[in-house]
Amino acid sequence: xxxxxxxxxxxxxxxxxxxxxxxxxxxxxxxxxxxxxxxxxxxxxxxxxxxxxxxxxxxxxxxxxxxxxxxxxxxxxxxxxxxxxxxxxxxxxxxxxxxxxxxxxxxxxxxxxxxxxxxxxxxxxxxxxxxxxxxxxxxxxxxxxxxxxxxxxxxxxxxxxxxxxxxxxxxxxxxxxxxxxxxxxxxxxxxxxxxxxxxxxxxxxxxxxxxxxxxxxxxxxxxxxxxxxxxxxxxxxxxxxxxxxxxxxxxxxxxxxxxxxxxxxxxxxxxxxxxxxxxxxxxxxxxxxxxxxxxxxxxxxxxxxxxxxx
Amino acid sequence: xxxxxxxxxxxxxxxxxxxxxxxxxxxxxxxxxxxxxxxxxxxxxxxxxxxxxxxxxxxxxxxxxxxxxxxxxxxxxxxxxxxxxxxxxxxxxxxxxxxxxxxxxxxxxxxxxxxxxxxxxxxxxxxxxxxxxxxxxxxxxxxxxxxxxxxxxxxxxxxxxxxxxxxxxxxxxxxxxxxxxxxxxxxxxxxxxxxxxxxxxxxxxxxxxxxxxxxxxxxxxxxxxxxxxxxxxxxxxxxxxxxxxxxxxxxxxxxxxxxxxxxxxxxxxxxxxxxxxxxxxxx
Amino acid sequence: xxxxxxxxxxxxxxxxxxxxxxxxxxxxxxxxxxxxxxxxxxxxxxxxxxxxxxxxxxxxxxxxxxxxxxxxxxxxxxxxxxxxxxxxxxxxxxxxxxxxxxxxxxxxxxxxxxxxxxxxxxxxxxxxxxxxxxxxxxxxxxxxxxxxxxxxxxxxxxxxxxxxxxxxxxxxxxxxxxxxxxxxxxxxxxxxxxxxxxxxxxxxxxxxxxxxxxxxx
Numbered sequence: 001x002x003x004x005x006x007x008x009x010x011x012x013x014x015x016x017x018x019x020x021x022x023x024x025x026x027x028x029x030x031x032x033x034x035x036x037x038x039x040x041x042x043x044x045x046x047x048x049x050x051x052x053x054x055x056x057x058x059x060x061x062x063x064x065x066x067x068x069x070x071x072x073x074x075x076x077x078x079x080x081x082x083x084x085x086x087x088x089x090x091x092x093x094x095x096x097x098x099x100x101x102x103x104x105x106x107x108x109x110x111x112x113x114x115x116x117x118x119x120x121x122x123x124x125x126x127x128x129x130x131x132x133x134x135x136x137x138x139x140x141x142x143x144x145x146x147x148x149x150x151x152x153x154x155x156x157x158x159x160x161x162x163x164x165x166x167x168x169x170x171x172x173x174x175x176x177x178x179x180x181x182x183x184x185x186x187x188x189x190x191x192x193x194x195x196x197x198x199x200x201x202x203x204x205x206x207x208x209x210x211x212x213x214x215x216x217x218x219x220x221x222x223x224x225x226x227x228x229x230x231x232x233x234x235x236x237x238x239x240x241x242x243x244x245x246x247x248x249x250x251x252x253x254x255x256x257x258x259x260x261x262x263x264x265x266x267x268x269x270x271x272x273x274x275x276x277x278x279x280x281x282x283x284x285x286x287x288x289x290x291x292x293x294x295x296x297x298x299x300x301x302x303x304x305x306x307x308x309x310x
Numbered sequence: 311x312x313x314x315x316x317x318x319x320x321x322x323x324x325x326x327x328x329x330x331x332x333x334x335x336x337x338x339x340x341x342x343x344x345x346x347x348x349x350x351x352x353x354x355x356x357x358x359x360x361x362x363x364x365x366x367x368x369x370x371x372x373x374x375x376x377x378x379x380x381x382x383x384x385x386x387x388x389x390x391x392x393x394x395x396x397x398x399x400x401x402x403x404x405x406x407x408x409x410x411x412x413x414x415x416x417x418x419x420x421x422x423x424x425x426x427x428x429x430x431x432x433x434x435x436x437x438x439x440x441x442x443x444x445x446x447x448x449x450x451x452x453x454x455x456x457x458x459x460x461x462x463x464x465x466x467x468x469x470x471x472x473x474x475x476x477x478x479x480x481x482x483x484x485x486x487x488x489x490x491x492x493x494x495x496x497x498x499x500x501x502x503x504x505x506x507x508x509x510x511x512x513x514x515x516x517x518x519x520x521x522x523x524x525x526x527x528x529x530x531x532x533x534x535x536x537x538x539x540x541x542x543x544x545x546x547x548x549x550x551x552x553x554x555x556x557x558x559x560x561x562x563x564x565x566x567x568x569x570x571x572x573x574x575x576x577x578x579x580x581x582x583x584x585x586x587x588x589x590x591x592x593x
Numbered sequence: 594x595x596x597x598x599x600x601x602x603x604x605x606x607x608x609x610x611x612x613x614x615x616x617x618x619x620x621x622x623x624x625x626x627x628x629x630x631x632x633x634x635x636x637x638x639x640x641x642x643x644x645x646x647x648x649x650x651x652x653x654x655x656x657x658x659x660x661x662x663x664x665x666x667x668x669x670x671x672x673x674x675x676x677x678x679x680x681x682x683x684x685x686x687x688x689x690x691x692x693x694x695x696x697x698x699x700x701x702x703x704x705x706x707x708x709x710x711x712x713x714x715x716x717x718x719x720x721x722x723x724x725x726x727x728x729x730x731x732x733x734x735x736x737x738x739x740x741x742x743x744x745x746x747x748x749x750x751x752x753x754x755x756x757x758x759x760x761x762x763x764x765x766x767x768x769x770x771x772x773x774x775x776x777x778x779x780x781x782x783x784x785x786x787x788x789x790x791x792x793x794x795x796x797x798x799x800x801x802x803x804x805x806x807x808x809x810x
Contacts, residue, residue, distance in 0.1 A: 003327025005583075006547050007313030007320040012590055015554060015565065022560040080601070086621065086732025086790035088766035094627065099730045099768050099790050100662045100693045102621050107602030155556045198599035203735060204607055207788045210757050211765050264548045270331060271339070271541065277374065282367040284338045286331050288548075298312045299320075302550070309333040310366075 002303035004288070008262070009299050013060070014052040016261050021047045021065060023154055023259070026250045032241055036079055037223060039236065043072035043118070045247065047125065056297040058130065060167050062255075065125040067174070067247075069118040074233070077112040078191070078222050080105070083208060104208060113194040117233075120183050123175035129255060131293035131300065132168035135266070137161055147258040156263055163291045164260035165302065169252050176244060177237040184229035188216045262302070264288060317570035317587035321547040325402040325422075325582045332398050335539075338365050342538055344372035346392035349433070349467060359429035359475035360396045377465060378432075384450040386465040387443065390433035392473070395535070397427040403579045413507045414483050420579045421504065424482035428527055433470035443468060479509040480527060486577045486584060488543060488569055497569055498540045499577060499586070503531050543569065546586045564593040604696050607734060612804035615729040615793075616720050617700035618665065623693040624703065625728040626717045628652040631686045632709050634716070638665055638672070639702040646672030650682045650690060650705075657683040662691035665701040691730075692719070722798040729801045730768065730792040733785065738806040741783075741791070743773050743799045750778040750793075751806065757786045768792050773799050 029042040050065030087101025134141065138159050143151075151158050192215045199205040212218050225232040237243045267285035274281050287307035294301050313320040323331075336343055340362050350358065350372065362371045377388025401408040401423040405416060408423045417423050435443075453460050484503045491498050506528045511520035544551075544567055551567060558565040569576050570587035578585040606620035613622040628634065631652045638646040646668050651657070661682050672678045684690055692703050705717040717724060722745055733739060739752040750771060757763035765788040772779045774796035783791055793801050 001324055001326075001582075003324050003330065004548070005313070005320075005322040005324075006550055008550065009314035009318045012318050012551065012554070015561075015590060015592070016551070018561045019554055019557045023557070085607070085734055085765045085788040086730070086768070088764075088768045088790065090730075090768040090770050090792045092728065092770065092792075092794055094687060094689075094726075095659065097625060097689055097691070097728065097792075098660060098662065099792060100623060100664075100691060101766060101790075102604065102607065102693075102732050103695060104604055104607065105602060106604045106696045108600030109602070111599045111601060154553055156553060194599065198601040200603055200608065203787070204603070206756070207734065207765075210763050211788065213763075261553075262550050263553060264550060268545075268548050270545055271335065271539070276341070276538075279341075279370055281339055281341065281369050282365075284335050286334050296312065299314045301313065306327045306330040306334075308330060309337040 002290070002292075003306045004302075004304045006302045006304075007299045008302070010052065010054045013054065013261065013300055017050065017052045017062065019154075020255075020259050020261065021050060023150060024254060025070075026247065026254075028243060028246055028250075030241060030243075034240075038077040039241070040075040040077075041073065041237075041241065041243070042075075043243075044070040046070050050125070054295050054297055054300060058295045059170070060129045060131070060295055060300075061126070062129070062167070063126045067123040067125045069121065072116070072118040072121065073114050074117050075112060075114040076187075076191075077110050078219070080109040080111055080195075081218075081222070083211060085207070085211075104204070111191070111194045111198050113190040115183075115186050115190045117179065117183065117186075120180040120186070120230075121177055123177075124173075125175075125251065126173040127169040127251065127255065128171045129167035129169045131295055132166040132256065133291050133293055134164045134166060134257075134260070135161075135291075136164050136263075144258075150258060154259070156260075157265075161266050163264040163266050163288060163304070165262040165293050165300075166256055166260045168256040172248055172251055174244070174248060174251065177234045179230040179233050181228075181230050183233060184216075187229050187233075188219060191215060191219045264291070264302075264304075267307075316572045318590045319547055319551070319567065319588040320585065321588075322583040322585045323546065325400060325407070325584075328402070328584065329399050332400070336396070336398065337363065338367060339369065340365055341370045341373045342535060343395040343398070344392070345375050345394070345534075346372045346431075347377050347388070347390040347433075347467075348374050349390045350392055353469075353471070354390060354433060354473060357431070357433070357473040358392060358394065359431045359473070359477060360394045360427075362394075377467060379465070380468065384447045384454075385460075385463045387468050388465040389435075389468050390470065390473075392429075392431040393530070394429045394431075395426050396429065397425070399426075400424050402582045402584060404582070406582070408481070410481050410483075411507045411509055414481055414505055417483050420575055421483055421485050422579055422584075424484060424503075426480050426482075427477055428480050429475055429477040431473040431475045433468075433473050435468045435470040436472070439469055478511065478523070480506060481509065482506045482531070486579060488577060488586075491540060497543045499543055499546065500540050501536045503528060503536060506531070543567075543586060543588070546584075547588065551590075566591045606696055606698065610735045610805060612802060613731045614700075614803075615723055615799075615801040617702065618692060618694055618719065619698075619700050620694045620696060621732040621734070623662075623691050623730040624719050624723065625689050625691045625730070626703075626705060626724075627689050627726045628684055628686060629716075629726070630707060630709070632707060635706045635708060635713070636690075637704045637706075638669055638678075639704065639720075640665075640669050640699045645669035645701075646678040648678040648680055648682065650684055652684055652686050652688070654686050657685045657688065659685050659688040660691065661688075662693060664695040665692055665703070666694045666697045666699060669699070669701070722800045723795045725795055725797050728792055728794050730790050731803045732788070732790045733803075734788055735805075736787045739803060740806045741771070741778070741793060741801060741803045743778070744802055745797075745799045746773075746775060746777070748773065748777040750781070750783060752783045752785065752791060752803070754785055754787050757788075765789055770794060772796050773801070 024047040026045040031040040048066045053061040083104040084101030267287040269283040271284035288304045380387040567588040634650045702720045706713045741750040768790040
């Protein structure tokens with residue numbers, strides 16, 4: 001029989017999940033060049049809600065966490081096509097002559113705009129995990145900078161040796177990016193605004209826009225996409241930019257190696273330090289050994305032995 | 311049946327774990343179990359009844375106590391002594407590892423049995439020392455009779471190079487309680503001694519000597535040792551919900567652990583374990 | 594609020610509306626010369642009256658392209674750096690070379706000499722008249738009325754430039770051809786949309802000036 005048995009109910013685990021979720025924040029940004037256009041994104045994904053279920057098969061299920069973007073700024077830099085006035089083919093007695101047009105642009109012709117996509121996409125996260133025990137040793141157990149920052153925010157002490165109990169994801173279900181249909185309108189509006197701002201006001205502006213024709217069609221031509229901008233954008237995030245995979249990896253690391261649900265100091269200070277008759281007496285600590293964690297459908301049970309005094 | 315059928319959090323410490331912890335306590339805080347006069351840091355440091363290992367984290371070997379007065383001495387005199395508690399172990403209900411004396415056996419439900427060895431050492435002066443001191447005492451008396459003022463002196467130790475030791479086996483029965491401590495937040499686990507028995511201290515003719523010593527040891531334990539062993543209740547769950555409680559503001563709530571009331575006994579001593587039950591209180 | 598940025602650089606020459614003279618080629622104007630004879634032709638580029646570059650055009654009976662368009666401002670800039678125009682052009686006999694100005698405020702002229710049998714003969718000096726068969730194209734952007742004048746015959750061509758209507762199909766690349774001969778312009782008037790070109794074909798030697806019409810005309 002183990003020296004120590006600690007059982008934590010599903011309700012306590014669920015309450016702990018609330019704190020963990022409240023501190024989940026995934027900052028991600030990158031850029032990519034696709035030749036005719038360049039994209040960049042800068043976002044922060046947070047979690048809300050969800051429920052926790054302990055299961056008979058020894059696993060922990062986190063269900064229906066709302067994954068929302070606090071911020072998802074998407075920048076698109078598009079190279080405008082050659083636009084010119086005049087020119088064209090004219091038929092003369094000796095044949096056809098190509099009259100050169102007068103180019104509208106003398107140098108750069110890249111128009112950049114940023115749209116705020118956060119309100120237009122949402123995901124749901126569910127995962128099934130198993131308890132994973134780590135014996136954390138400061139200076140030996142590797143820990144990334146991002147985790148260090150999270151630990152500092154949660155008051156998890158990385159200067160002490162600890163036993164840590166993680167909910168290590170075995171399967172993660174995360175919704176693919178699926179931008180709402182209204183994103184297309186947003187893009188068209190942003191591109192039009194960008195063009196409006198780039199071109200000088202007045203006659204040239206009006207003529208150029210008359211020559212371009214449909215702004216929406218121009219944008220789709222420049223991006224080489226079919227009708228649905230929302231679908232194009234979703235594919236970009238899911239596949240080309242790899243954001244979907246980055247999120248999966250982050251979720252796996254966050255729950256599996258970064259934020260443990262429970263931490264036990266080892267050795268544990270059973271009797272705190274004190275002063276008696278003017279003399280300072282240090283903590284009385286007991287080493288914890290052979291930690292195990294098992295899950296049933298109602299509770300998580302942690303057992304440990306107390307190491308012998310040397 | 312689940313551990314948390316009647317509470318949100320449950321912790322159980324097996325008596326083996328408690329005894330191992332007592333071992334750590336004795337090793338790391340020997341001053342809780344060893345009491346002596348100051349001379350035992352110097353001249354009598356090798357004369358303890360039971361040798362004391364220096365604690366690994368530093369700290370005193372024993373708690374310094376005043377000397378035993380020599381009643382009637384014209385100038386105050388003190389004798390050096392030591393009291394040491396060792397071989398401490400407990401046996402939780404149903405009590406199957408310690409053999410209790412008949413006066414205490416069997417332990418009742420929710421009780422624990424205690425065994426320890428109590429050693430008393432007296433630094434006994436030799437005859438020459440006593441003779442020398444006697445001459446000094448006589449001189450003080452004579453001076454007073456002659457009306458010569460004699461300044462009041464501090465307690466003068468009676469030097470001795472020899473400590474006489476006597477050890478007794480002591481058994482006790484006790485129980486645990488939870489309660490508040492004035493001036494401190496939260497609930498504490500308190501150890502209560504219900505009864506104590508010294509094994510076979512026989513005098514002829516029979517006298518109250520055993521009872522007197524039992525009384526003395528009971529008072530020492532109840533007032534000297536056990537109050538220094540109160541433990542915050544959350545230590546028994548190894549503060550497993552520390553992260554939750556430290557960060558409750560991030561979920562806009564105030565989370566505390568409170569002892570559960572929906573159990574017959576909290577703490578409970580049964581099945582050779584000390585068990586405690588908590589509920590999460592969320593405001 | 595969405596953020597917008599651009600490094601779009603507009604051709605500033607499009608923001609003004611000066612007269613366009615075939616004798617001083619500027620942005621929005623193009624002179625086309627038809628090479629009637631095979632052989633090497635020396636082309637001298639003049640910018641604001643000074644020689645800015647020279648190159649050779651090989652006019653070949655067959656096997657070369659029928660038309661080459663060059664940007665005089667670009668060639669002059671290249672020549673400034675290296676001292677020579679390094680390009681070499683070949684055009685088919687009867688083919689056309691178009692001389693346009695991409696950007697800037699400079700006014701250009703071209704002088705083309707045909708070297709054959711040790712002799713050199715000027716076949717085009719755009720500062721004067723364009724020979725018969727050559728053309729002058731202008732792109733008009735600002736709506737309003739203009740007139741094109743053949744300075745050789747003093748014939749005039751009224752030109753109306755209108756803004757494209759909303760929803761009206763509009764393509765800037767739809768030039769309108771007008772022939773200029775001894776008896777004036779044919780057609781006698783031209784109507785184009787803003788941003789489109791008028792191409793004046795010299796049936797007889799001509800020098801063209803296209804300018805906003807004075808008010809009252």
